[in-house]
């Protein structure tokens with residue numbers, strides 16, 4: 378599935394491409410599950426045009442399946458193994474995809490490919506994002522934009538990490554109930570009003586309302602932006618931090634790109650072994666990627682949408 382025209386989901390189309398040969402350090406994977414990520418939506422929409430994406434770009438970073446080929450320098454014993462892999466910024470919405478061997482994580486017997494692509498990269502962002510915020514047991518946490526893949530993992534990891542309270546922002550009471558089942562203790566509207574101040578805010582949303590959330594930090598509180606589903610914050614947003622100078626608050630961005638691949642791989646293996654709940658919104662055939670994107674655009678998704686290629690092809 379390639380983005381033939383940037384903009385709406387209708388720009389996604391089935392294309393025939395030659396099977397990619399794994400280059401040195403890469404493996405070829407016959408995919409069984411492909412995660413649909415928020416970043417796929419941003420690329421498809423054209424919002425990341427400045428990064429040089431061209432029409433014909435195949436989306437998809439997070440995949441699981443079976444190793445069908447190995448490039449130079451890759452241990453051939455990977456052949457035939459069931460794995461999770463991170464293909465990067467594209468190439469994953471395909472029946473056969475290449476990924477760096479360094480990202481491979483063997484799938485435990487009991488973990489399905491669908492659950493693996495639900496837990497994997499979202500869990501890594503949540504885990505290292507909380508670490509970046511220096512989250513410690515006994516602290517209070519607010520997860521802003523908790524109903525997406527990253528937020529759902531962050532709620533579970535904060536609960537396991539001994540958070541005293543876990544507040545979440547969400548747009549519906551029904552989502553709030555589902556987040557409570559995963560460990561949230563306070564459910565707030567998108568404005569985050571009504572639950573006091575927090576040691577840590579993990580923010581998937583950013584956008585125009587970001588500065589208002591600085592006021593919800595305790596003294597020495599840390600707000601880490603791990604996403605920007607509502608776009609960039611307004612110009613001059615740091616003024617809100619400075620206006621409360623005496624509270625010694627911190628703001629940081631966090632990108633998993635800054636975590637060494639070996640650490641991400643190790644963390645993914647731990648997430649797979651950790652008994653966390655994989656919240657799958659829906660599994661759709663790969664050809665219906667546009668439908669998946671429409672559902673994401675409409676804000677209908679709680680958890681992960683996963684694409685699966687038709688069995689037995691190519």
Ligand SMILES: NC(=O)c1ccc[n+]([C@@H]2O[C@H](COP(=O)([O-])OP(=O)(O)OC[C@H]3O[C@@H](n4cnc5c(N)ncnc54)[C@H](OP(=O)(O)O)[C@@H]3O)[C@@H](O)[C@H]2O)c1
Pocket residue numbers: 414415416419502521522523524525526527528546547548549552567581582584602603604605606607631632633634676678
């Ligand atoms: N840091 C990294 O390394 C990294 C890696 C991969 C992706 N990302 C970024 O993470 C983001 C995607 O994460 P995700 O898949 O977990 O998120 P998502 O599902 O796209 O969105 C999370 C939630 O935010 C809420 N939301 C959406 N639009 C909003 C708005 N305008 N104002 C307030 N809330 C809004 C929605 O919940 P409610 O309707 O319930 O409020 C939504 O479910 C992207 O920005 C992507 O670039 C970061």
